[in-house]
Amino acid sequence: MLLRIHHAAIICSDYERSKRFYTEVLGLRVVAEHLRAERQSWKLDLALPDGAQIELFSFPNPPPRPSRPEAQGLRHLAFAVLDVAHCKRALEAQGVVVEDIRVDEYTGRRFTFFADPDGLPLELYEAAPAT
Template structure:
């Protein structure tokens, strides 16, 4: 049976309850480098991209009154785990061949990269994020 050929962790996304406090914690206390910060007007939300020394990133999100996590994205806490792949279509096909349901492929509005979501057996949201082979 084919596997999706995961290449590493691309980013972890976290939804916080207090954006300013979390930004101070991750960028100030932990010393993660700020890569980009965007206010997403349509969602009344902030997105902060933070770099780890090995190249992996943390995406910090704010949303108005996020509920505690019952099981799905857009709730306070860990949003999802993203794995870097160099061939998204082949990776999706491998997951589907294994009986895993995969959401339709989308395009990141800031980077132009393609990505999709699926869930682990416990419903944890996971992402495949397409990167070039040279970027690993």
């Protein structure tokens, strides 16, 4: 069912410092950068050599991670799948609570979230069709 990791999302405390680190120190290529003005938030998509991505987010005064999804640190782990709806049904059949399917406003791809037994947020992200 799972194909590969699609992206890891990280919320940083200082956007410019983290952007420099990931692009200049680690050498990741910028795929897209969006200012989400209504949230006072930047979203920076960075490419890893194997095609996986890092999503770097900023939010005003993010608290340290213990509880909120919009806190500093790892936001979620995403897995690329061929059919989000099929995978959602398969997880639910095993008693896993899965959120409603949504559509990524930038890519048009479908995705949904669920949690591991410790509450780590996990995402199923629909892969682009093979060409």
